[in-house]
Every structure is written in structure tokens, then in C-alpha cells.
Amino acid sequence: MTGKTDNPSSAEAPHIPVMLPEVLEALEPNDGKHIIDGTFGAGGYSKAIMDCGARVTGFDQDPNAIADAQALLSERGEQLSLIQAPFSSMDTHFEPGSVDGVVLDIGVSSMQFDQAERGFSFRFDGPLDMRMAQSGISAADVVNTFAVNDLIRIIGILGEERQASRIAKSIVDVRKDTPFETTLQLAKHIEKVMPRKHGDKIHPATRTFQGLRIFVNDELNELAHALYAAEKVLAVGGKLVVVTFHSLEDRIVKRYFQDRTGNAGGSRFLPASAPSQSLYAIEGKAMVSASEGEASVNPRARSAKLRHGTRTGGQRDDLDFSIFKLPNLPWPRFKDAGSNNSLRRRR
DSSP states (O other): OOBBBBOOGGGSOOOOOOHHHHHHHHHOOOOOOOEEEESSSSSSSHHHHTTTTEEEEEEEEEEEHHHHHHHHHHHHHEEEEEEOOOGGGGHHHHHHHEEEEEEEEEBHHHHHHHHHGGGSSEEEEEEEOOSSSOOOOHHHHHHHHHHHHHHHHHIIIOOTTTTTHHHHHHHHHHHHTEEEHHHHHHHHHHHHSOOOOTTTTOTTTTTHHHHHHHHHHHHHHHHHHHHHHHHHEEEEEEEEEESSSSSHHHHHHHHHHHHHTTTTOOOOSSSSOOOOOEEEEEEOOEEEEOOOHHHHGGGGGTTTTEEEEEESSOOOOOOOOOOOOOOOOOOGGGGGTTTGGOOOOOO
């Protein structure tokens, strides 16, 4: 488990778990507890949790992460088990109320950025892939087959790119003759469309790559489903700890805790409704940022935000995904991987 980043160049930094002391303080792992590390990665959080005496189940949809963890699994097999699956599926693996803590570190890992063949970063030339699970539609599929209006929304909403229309239209013009196949091919094209200004710290392609990655991996929907899945498996007194790295993720987590603590509020134009039962208690600050000291030595921590809550005995059956206000996009569905139904063809 490493810190996540939206800036490919920051992958040069060492693999340091972000906000580890704050995560452990919120999670309170100790002997006898069972903790789910929903984003196992390189196992940074999991190792620290096990050092506190707790047992860990790590989830990771990336087969490379599971393969790389075999040595750790052999060493600490009594404390550690691994499941190759999205963290949104945790409630299908464990009984309700059977887990003492869930920690989620959202986004792509720096190891994935470091592997040219995965296509996450334009620091290296590699296939335009970006699939964490190594299945389903790739970034190349999206760039080369999606309608221009969908590309504009993916790059603009998920990449938070102000020049999304300009970039998307130029991509559609070029792909008619030359499909985009590699990371550097796309990055260099975007740099031609949006020349880098003197002093710019962010490469012109960074936000486009972010949008494509979030879309290809269905990251926002996965996060929303994972929050509800964690709610089901947590025992009374169990801890949910989530570390996010950009505003799209943090808004989802914030809205979730507001709704599940009964603090979401309502419209002043509608009749007052009965307060919803609280499923979490928030202790201390609702949101904690990484310290200035950590951010100065670990670039991945600069945008990190931690939110956490303690599961109460409350029960609710309303899984209302509308609270997240997720954008209306042609999100991929990995269960249909390989089917043309998951792609929007050119029009």
C-alpha cells in the first residue's frame, strides 16, 4: 500500500505509506482485531497494522500486487490473507458485523505508475492501458472509440481539465488516421494542443491522464460501493478510515459520512423529515490533512485527506447512491469486460 498520486512525475519519490500515524490512530489496530486493507498495494499499511498485533485481509484487484506479496504472505501467513478482487466486493467475502476495521487508500499506486507496461504514466513510453485489474476496456479503447462529447466529459469532469473540449476534439481529429496506442504518443499530442508555458509545474497531459484513469477503472463508482460494503461488514465499534488524494474522491467520502451520521441536511424548500438513524460517530476533526512535515518529505502526501468514523449499532437499508452526485458518464462495467456493449463507438 503506497500513497496515491495524480502526478506521474511524483512516482520518483520513495514508496511511503501516506499519513500512516494518523491512519493507525484512527484505526486502533491491536491483538485480536481483524482489519481489512481494501487497497493492499505494496502492503505498507498492512505491515504496520500487523505490527500492532491485528490480523489483516488485503484486497487488491491488481494481480501483480497479489503476486508481489507472496513473500510477505509466506512470512506472515498467520496474520495475513489476500483476496484478488475490488474492495467494493468486501461484503461478499465477510459476514455482516464481522470486521473490526476497514482502511481505504484511494487511487492508483506508485508501483503502477513506475511500470511502463501498465500505461499509467507518460514518464515512460508504454501501451495506453491504465487498467488496475488488467481486464476490461483500456484507455486506448476510450481514446480511440468514444464519442467526442463523452471524451469531453471524461476529461473535463474526471480530469478537471478546463481545456477538455479542445483536447477531445483534437484527439478525434487525429485518431481518424492514426489511432493512439502509447502514453507518449497521447502526451506529446496534448502538449502540441496545449503548449507548456514557462514555469508550468504540471504537464499539459496530466489532467487528461487522470480523467482517463479514473474512468477506465470506474474509480468513483467503486469507492461509493466500497463505502456501503464497509458499512455492512463492520462490527459495532469498528473503524472506517479513508485516505483520498483529490477533490472528486474526498467529496464522495464527505457526503457519505454526512449522510450516515445524519448530518446531510435537507432542502429548506421541503418539509422537514424525520432524522435518519446514525450509523457512525465522528470523533475529533471530520477531516485531517497530512502534516506540513510529511508533505515536505513525501510529495504524495500534499493533497492527502483522511476521514474516519466509528460504526454505531444503528441499522439502515437505504443505499442511496444519489447522495454522491456521480457524473452521468458511460461508466465501464468489468463484469461485461470484452463485450462491445461496454464501449460507445464513434459517431
